[in-house]
Amino acid sequence: MTWEAGADLVVVGSGVAGLTAALDAAAAGLATVVVTKDGIAEGSTRWAQGGVAVVLGDIAGDSLDAHVADTLAAGGGLNDAAAVEAIVRCGPDAVRRLRERGARFDARDSRPDRTREGGHSAFRVVHAGGDATGAEIERALVAAARGSELRGLTVLDGHVASDVLRDAGGRVAGLAVLDDHGRPGVLRAPAVLLATGGYGALYASTTNPPTATGDGVALALRAGATASDLEFVQFHPTVLHTGAGAAGRRPLVTEAVRGEGAILRDRTGTAFMAGIHPRADLAPRDVVAAAITRRMAETGSGCVFLDATSLAGFARRFPTVHASCAAIGIDPATDPIPVTPAAHYACGGVVTDTDGRTGVPGLYAAGEVARTGLHGANRLASNSLLEGLVVGERAARAVLGDRVIRGVGEPLAPAPALPVADRAVVQRAMSTFAGIGRDATGLATASDAVEAATTIAVPTARAGVEDAALTLLAQAVVAAAGTRRESRGCHVRTDFPDRDDTHQRASLPIRLDASGRPVVAGDALVGAA
Numbered sequence: 401m402t403w404e405a406g407a408d409l410v411v412v413g414s415g416v417a418g419l420t421a422a423l424d425a426a427a428a429g430l431a432t433v434v435v436t437k438d439g440i441a442e443g444s445t446r447w448a449q450g451g452v453a454v455v456l457g458d459i460a461g462d463s464l465d466a467h468v469a470d471t472l473a474a475g476g477g478l479n480d481a482a483a484v485e486a487i488v489r490c491g492p493d494a495v496r497r498l499r500e501r502g503a504r505f506d507a508r509d510s511r512p513d514r515t516r517e518g519g520h521s522a523f524r525v526v527h528a529g530g531d532a533t534g535a536e537i538e539r540a541l542v543a544a545a546r547g548s549e550l551r552g553l554t555v556l557d558g559h560v561a562s563d564v565l566r567d568a569g570g571r572v573a574g575l576a577v578l579d580d581h582g583r584p585g586v587l588r589a590p591a592v593l594l595a596t597g598g599y600g601a602l603y604a605s606t607t608n609p610p611t612a613t614g615d616g617v618a619l620a621l622r623a624g625a626t627a628s629d630l631e632f633v634q635f636h637p638t639v640l641h642t643g644a645g646a647a648g649r650r651p652l653v654t655e656a657v658r659g660e661g662a663i664l665r666d667r668t669g670t671a672f673m674a675g676i677h678p679r680a681d682l683a684p685r686d687v688v689a690a691a692i693t694r695r696m697a698e699t700g701s702g703c704v705f706l707d708a709t710s711l712a713g714f715a716r717r718f719p720t721v722h723a724s725c726a727a728i729g730i731d732p733a734t735d736p737i738p739v740t741p742a743a744h745y746a747c748g749g750v751v752t753d754t755d756g757r758t759g760v761p762g763l764y765a766a767g768e769v770a771r772t773g774l775h776g777a778n779r780l781a782s783n784s785l786l787e788g789l790v791v792g793e794r795a796a797r798a799v800l801g802d803r804v805i806r807g808v809g810e811p812l813a814p815a816p817a818l819p820v821a822d823r824a825v826v827q828r829a830m831s832t833f834a835g836i837g838r839d840a841t842g843l844a845t846a847s848d849a850v851e852a853a854t855t856i857a858v859p860t861a862r863a864g865v866e867d868a869a870l871t872l873l874a875q876a877v878v879a880a881a882g883t884r885r886e887s888r889g890c891h892v893r894t895d896f897p898d899r900d901d902t903h904q905r906a907s908l909p910i911r912l913d914a915s916g917r918p919v920v921a922g923d924a925l926v927g928a929a
């Protein structure tokens with residue numbers, strides 16, 4: 401028996417983008433429901449360490465123009481310059497409003513303290529709790545959401561979104577969900593905002609929580625939206641190496657540790673980033689992650705080492721990293737920290753404008769799930785919380801301004817059966833053949849492995865919905881990575897090591913074909929710089 405309820409806006413996901421949008425929409429009088437798979441505080445946001453990149457105007461030599469320039473330099477020629485301008489310039493006000501909502505950032509001399517990360521030309525990253533910025537932002541937004549529950553914001557936790565429902569005219573008509581026991585429900589609503597985070601769970605080793613199964617991209621593609629830049633999976637250069645074969649969410653070692661002076665060394669103690677990039681250890685993270693991967697192969701080592709022994713007060717400044725190190729018997733004050741790259745951030749996603757609009761009337765996306773064009777081929781560190789805040793706010797305003805909430809159509813039944821592959825097979829194939837360093841043969845092998853493990857099934861519970869999303873994302877990432885025959889940003893092809901600006905400086909749009917398979921659509925290239 402399917403239950404039904406109604407809302408003006410359904411927000412899927414409860415990270416920084418989702419909660420910011422939901423709070424603003426509820427404050428503006430929209431009956432808003434936030435749907436989350438686990439508890440309201442369990443998304444990717446809480447694991448973010450470094451901070452929010454923002455120019456507050458009080459750091460000599462820094463400027464909004466410099467932040468824009470750093471974002472474009474990191475993005476490898478695929479940013480949408482107008483989106484970069486719009487989001488970076490809205491950052492200071494969005495951070496001010498977040499502070500008014502209760503988020504407390506670390507201060508020095510009565511001003512927000514700033515750190516630096518890879519690719520930034522200035523100290524401009526505000527942080528909280530030392531290296532617990534995401535946790536503080538999530539705390540503040542969750543507290544605000546709980547406070548506004550009586551004013552039109554309802555949280556439906558323990559539910560996975562299984563389909564965006566549309567009416568006969570193609571407009572959004574609601575969201576189908578399943579609870580933890582597989583019981584179905586329908587939220588009738590004229591507007592759905594996807595804020596589900598990324599797809600780190602495509603890989604065996606990731607900084608993402610297990611909820612990051614690409615649900616939002618899969619929901620949007622199946623609803624007729626376009627995705628893009630999916631091949632640009634950013635690997636964080638430094639997660640704590642806890643032994644060969646460690647899987648699932650890995651402890652992050654924030655880039656701010658390098659921003660404040662730590663140096664990468666190989667197993668012989670050689671500092672290897674100098675000479676690879678003018679910014680050495682603070683090069684954009686695609687450069688650092690690829691260099692670490694090469695060095696590990698050259699030295700036959702399962703990790704490299706981050707030497708933070710010169711940093712004073714490590715435990716106070718980086719309490720989260722310190723605790724993760726202590727748990728495996730490492731003291732960063734005296735020991736080099738063993739680190740490896742791991743899947744971290746989806747630079748691409750559902751194609752939206754900077755107000756979160758997709759091409760499907762009534763469907764919006766914000767945060768990591770979306771591709772606004774801010775990141776291009778490689779995200780600049782700490783631009784993601786910024787994007788979530790800014791586009792979360794703008795999407796709430798768009799829902800109000802677009803007047804989609806005037807009426808809701810009769811939802812059509814979605815396709816019940818979907819391709820679903822075994823998650824372990826997908827993760828093994830993607831980790832082996834579609835990580836840092838891909839080639840045509842490996843990508844074909846990954847595609848074959850996923851295909852062979854795929855059956856057509858009707859997902860009846862959360863695991864099935866997630867596995868269907870991961871299967872779709874694996875097919876889409878492999879299709880995009882195979883089509884892009886060059887190396888650019890965090891897409892590294894060993895068989896095409898050079899960047900090809902003559903023919904390939906454009907994003908690849910992905911849509912579903914008539915059989916439901918993701919394909920690179922040849923008719924348009926979206927938002928190249």
Ligand code: SIN
Nearest residue numbers: 449450654655781782
């Ligand atoms: C980090 O703290 O290194 C991660 C921050 C980010 O991914 O933006």
